Amino acid sequence: MKSWTWLSRIVQNAPVINPSILAADFAHLEDEIRKVEAAGAEILHLDIMDGHFVPNLSIGIPVVEAIRRITQLPLDVHLMLSEPAKYVKAFRKAGADILTVPIEVLDDPRPLLDEIRTLGAAAGLAHNPPTPIEKLSPFLKDCELVLTMSVMPGFGGQLFTESVLEKVRYIRENTDSGTLISIDGGINLQTVVRAAEAGCHLFVAGTAIFGAEDYTVRMRELRRQANEAFLSQKR
Ligand code: DX5
Ligand code: ZN
Numbered sequence: 001m002k003s004w005t006w007l008s009r010i011v012q013n014a015p016v017i018n019p020s021i022l023a024a025d026f027a028h029l030e031d032e033i034r035k036v037e038a039a040g041a042e043i044l045h046l047d048i049m050d051g052h053f054v055p056n057l058s059i060g061i062p063v064v065e066a067i068r069r070i071t072q073l074p075l076d077v078h079l080m081l082s083e084p085a086k087y088v089k090a091f092r093k094a095g096a097d098i099l100t101v102p103i104e105v106l107d108d109p110r111p112l113l114d115e116i117r118t119l120g121a122a123a124g125l126a127h128n129p130p131t132p133i134e135k136l137s138p139f140l141k142d143c144e145l146v147l148t149m150s151v152m153p154g155f156g157g158q159l160f161t162e163s164v165l166e167k168v169r170y171i172r173e174n175t176d177s178g179t180l181i182s183i184d185g186g187i188n189l190q191t192v193v194r195a196a197e198a199g200c201h202l203f204v205a206g207t208a209i210f211g212a213e214d215y216t217v218r219m220r221e222l223r224r225q226a227n228e229a230f231l232s233q234k235r
Helices: 005-013 026-038 061-070 088-094 110-119 133-139 162-173 191-198 215-234
Strands: 016-019 044-049 075-080 098-102 122-127 145-149 180-184 202-205
Touching: 005 180, 016 215, 026 061, 026 215, 044 061, 061 075, 061 088, 075 088, 075 122, 075 202, 088 098, 088 110, 098 110, 098 145, 110 122, 122 133, 122 180, 133 162, 145 162, 162 180, 162 191, 191 202, 191 215, 202 215
Parallel strands: 016 044, 016 202, 044 075, 075 098, 098 122, 122 145, 145 180, 180 202
Antiparallel strands: none
């Protein structure tokens, strides 16, 4: 297992809020990124969709490249693709620091997770709400990040699926302390508490941040809510 200073910092700083630019104003993307940087973002979540693994399309390689040019933040690139192996190299070249791939399209994710690390990025493994934990559990030690989807991937602004928290608790108990436990979908001031209690470190939030009047205030509120729950869970 490789280690990266920026990755250890995020684990140490947990809980960390991870803005998903899917909900940003794409006509002013640089301003939006500056605003979340000013609000204290430590990482940025980028959603890549292929219209096949998920019923939607989003941004691709040139946009990741452009974002890489304007920010130093680690880029957490979430690949919602039926054939992620075809694209990991290009996304790494574009500037991805974490590359997360879906377990649903991989019988054995290990070769691809190894390839991602060889390319120099941290390897993440995502699982959708209906995917049983048994499908994921053999590979929990083979990745730097485990991403629990708390909505069906494809769209922002959906409702949080409470039942995934059971899988998060299992993941928390069965991963090394250096593995980042991330959650994505429907995170708001209420659900962030329950996800933190279950043991998440990293909270992807789109609508909750970019839909807020003041990103700094909202990021602070999310962090505070998560922090209280995270500390109580540690006790
Ligand atoms: C959903 C994406 C999410 C999305 C979350 O497919 O993976 O990252 O941006 O959006 P919210 O926070 O609005 O649920
Ligand atoms: Zn995502």
